[in-house]
Amino acid sequence: MTKLQDKIALVTGAGLGLGGAIAQAMAREGANLVICDIDREALAHTRAAVEAAGRQCLALRCDVSDREAVDAMFAQAAERFGTVDILVNNAARIPSGSKEDLGRRNRHYAYVTTPMPRQSLGIVTSLTDDDWLKWWGVNMHGVFYCTRAALRLMEPRRSGKIINIASVAGLGTGSAHSPGYSASKAGVINLTKTTALDVAGANIYVNAIACGGVMTPPFQQFFATASEAEKNNLLQMIPLGRLGEPSEYASLAVYLASDEHYLVGQVISPNGGYVM
Numbered sequence: 001m002t003k004l005q006d007k008i009a010l011v012t013g014a015g016l017g018l019g020g021a022i023a024q025a026m027a028r029e030g031a032n033l034v035i036c037d038i039d040r041e042a043l044a045h046t047r048a049a050v051e052a053a054g055r056q057c058l059a060l061r062c063d064v065s066d067r068e069a070v071d072a073m074f075a076q077a078a079e080r081f082g083t084v085d086i087l088v089n090n091a092a093r094i095p096s097g098s099k100e101d102l103g104r105r106n107r108h109y110a111y112v113t114t115p116m117p118r119q120s121l122g123i124v125t126s127l128t129d130d131d132w133l134k135w136w137g138v139n140m141h142g143v144f145y146c147t148r149a150a151l152r153l154m155e156p157r158r159s160g161k162i163i164n165i166a167s168v169a170g171l172g173t174g175s176a177h178s179p180g181y182s183a184s185k186a187g188v189i190n191l192t193k194t195t196a197l198d199v200a201g202a203n204i205y206v207n208a209i210a211c212g213g214v215m216t217p218p219f220q221q222f223f224a225t226a227s228e229a230e231k232n233n234l235l236q237m238i239p240l241g242r243l244g245e246p247s248e249y250a251s252l253a254v255y256l257a258s259d260e261h262y263l264v265g266q267v268i269s270p271n272g273g274y275v276m
């Protein structure tokens with residue numbers, strides 16, 4: 001018997017990176033999947049992998065920052081599968097490999113790893129209103145919209161698992177190069193705890209994974225463009241000396257989605273020793 005046999009798992013942002021890996025790991029454990037993303041091509045790739053594992057997959061284009069689209073997605077999931085047993089709030093806007101993002105990232109890493117004159121990094125003052133709102137729209141509002149829609153299906157059945165993909169960025173200053181991202185992930189961590197208390201009495205388990213670095217497209221882009229010194233500035237902050245692979249996080253998501261634990265309102269942080 002597999003760990004998630006015939007459970008219905010909805011994974012957001014399941015086209016690329018970690019979300020795709022989680023969806024595939026859950027399929028291998030016997031779950032049927034609802035996957036969403038804004039990237040149709042990537043979504044088709046994950047759908048094919050889930051179906052190749054012998055599981056059913058409903059793939060929907062959905063922007064999680066759009067409340068109506070989220071509600072429509074859960075309605076479609078309920079129509080197709082009857083309910084949603086597991087929600088993985090993975091979709092996020094994350095610091096990309098854009099020139100500006102890479103510039104801020106490298107200034108931050110150099111500042112904390114290399115002796116240099118103390119000065120402001122000028123990061124907060126360069127944030128525009130539009131940028132700030134985009135971080136919150138996807139990373140915070142999206143998690144709230146999906147959580148609320150999932151709970152409307154889970155509460156009457158007194159059963160469910162919600163896994164929020166947070167970040168070490170939300171635990172401290174590790175991503176000070178991206179304050180909007182960091183603050184939104186700190187919000188996800190608190191929403192995890194408050195929701196967990198709200199719904200534990202209805203036998204719904206809500207937990208978060210505060211990921212350290214994951215080798216997905218944004219970091220692949222960083223490693224493709226950074227100098228040796230810039231790469232070392234990052235890697236020397238991680239005691240294991242490497243980023244985590246998506247599979248090393250996906251296995252934890254499978255565990256949190258299973259009935260094998262007593263975890264509620266916890267923030268578990270696989271991070272190679274970056275935060276201890």
Ligand SMILES: NC(=O)c1ccc[n+]([C@@H]2O[C@H](COP(=O)([O-])OP(=O)(O)OC[C@H]3O[C@@H](n4cnc5c(N)ncnc54)[C@H](O)[C@@H]3O)[C@@H](O)[C@H]2O)c1
Pocket residue numbers: 012013014015016017018019036037038039042062063064065089090091092093094138142165166167168169210211212213214215216217218219
């Ligand atoms: N990569 C890292 O080092 C790292 C570190 C800590 C936490 N995380 C978290 O892990 C999760 C996955 O990140 P990743 O590294 O796989 O990133 P990624 O960019 O490879 O994948 C994110 C996916 O989410 C999708 N997406 C973006 N906005 C969306 C929206 N509005 N609606 C629906 N889908 C949307 C993207 O199209 C993409 O497929 C995120 O929550 C991220 O914050 C990643």
